[in-house]
Amino acid sequence: MYSHIKTDKGGHFSLLFSGKDDFKILQLTDLHLGFGPLSVKPDRKVLDSVRILVERSAPDLIVLTGDMIYPFLPKAGTLNNEKQMKKLVAFLDSFEIPYSMVFGNHDVEFGSKAGRQELAAIIKSGAYSIFSEGEEALFGVGNFIINLRDEGDGLISSLLLLDSNMYGDGWFFSGFDCIHEDQIEWSMNVLSDLKTENSELKAHAFFHMPLMEYKTAYEKMKLGDKCISYNFGSVAEINDYFGVSKFECNFFDRAHDNGIIKAMYCGHDHLNTIALTYRDIMLVYGMSLDFHAYKNIKKRYTQRGGTVLTIRKNGDFHVRSLPLDRVVSKFVRS
Numbered sequence: 001m002y003s004h005i006k007t008d009k010g011g012h013f014s015l016l017f018s019g020k021d022d023f024k025i026l027q028l029t030d031l032h033l034g035f036g037p038l039s040v041k042p043d044r045k046v047l048d049s050v051r052i053l054v055e056r057s058a059p060d061l062i063v064l065t066g067d068m069i070y071p072f073l074p075k076a077g078t079l080n081n082e083k084q085m086k087k088l089v090a091f092l093d094s095f096e097i098p099y100s101m102v103f104g105n106h107d108v109e110f111g112s113k114a115g116r117q118e119l120a121a122i123i124k125s126g127a128y129s130i131f132s133e134g135e136e137a138l139f140g141v142g143n144f145i146i147n148l149r150d151e152g153d154g155l156i157s158s159l160l161l162l163d164s165n166m167y168g169d170g171w172f173f174s175g176f177d178c179i180h181e182d183q184i185e186w187s188m189n190v191l192s193d194l195k196t197e198n199s200e201l202k203a204h205a206f207f208h209m210p211l212m213e214y215k216t217a218y219e220k221m222k223l224g225d226k227c228i229s230y231n232f233g234s235v236a237e238i239n240d241y242f243g244v245s246k247f248e249c250n251f252f253d254r255a256h257d258n259g260i261i262k263a264m265y266c267g268h269d270h271l272n273t274i275a276l277t278y279r280d281i282m283l284v285y286g287m288s289l290d291f292h293a294y295k296n297i298k299k300r301y302t303q304r305g306g307t308v309l310t311i312r313k314n315g316d317f318h319v320r321s322l323p324l325d326r327v328v329s330k331f332v333r334s
């Protein structure tokens, strides 16, 4: 394990600020890497894009919010997600920057070679990787905390990584699953415990699928509700689509009541890049890097990029999008 990554109290991870005034996290999402015969070109574009974004942002940590790989036969030509994850881990290690990730709904597909537990073991094998399956009793694979600490071991900020799971009852047609009650309970308890170390603790939550509150906030903003503040980005899915779960999930309400989580970061809807602040929590859609999963997406570009979260030593933070292509047509510019 990379020397800046430590095992923290309570089985969490910790990362050191190491003499810097701020800590930069690059969120990347929905890479959909196939590493198969049908995805050679899009994969190359994804990998090149990641290199560019890492170079531009010089992050201290990279967090991938799901759908990293794509063991989907018609698009990748392979079901071997074991090989896909090994290649991704080797690629990420090449930056010599710590990285972490949560699962999306496509990292394991029907008929793919490995399940989430097997993929977790591969992720953990990375030299710069920070990943844990999380408590065995909890729903999902990959519920854990990364604490950011200063040289004196003081807690600056906590990152909560959660599995937003796949499909309800494990079956595609039952619709998207959500963060389960036991995961929520665990998250709130752990964060409350951590707050005893820092009464001003500000935490950030990373997961794949958006919460219903992303959609609610957007709809309220469209109706002119002044309680919503617009941060950046847009909704470009057809008919303002939000790929939210139809199952009841009170993660947002519990986080709001608990008051420690100040921002949430998801992926999943490749064309939505919006960030809004709703009831004191910033809801961020990461910019995606898909070049082939959505039909005709290779021709689109405004949604592609990363998201940069900068955390200062006092725990204050700033979030901005990092578009891959800054080219705007002369017509638009004028």
Ligand SMILES: [Fe+2]
Residues within 6 Å of the ligand: 030, 032, 067, 104, 106, 268, 269, 270, 293
């Ligand atoms: Fe995706």
Ligand SMILES: [Fe+2]
Residues within 6 Å of the ligand: 067, 104, 105, 106, 208, 267, 268, 269
């Ligand atoms: Fe997804």
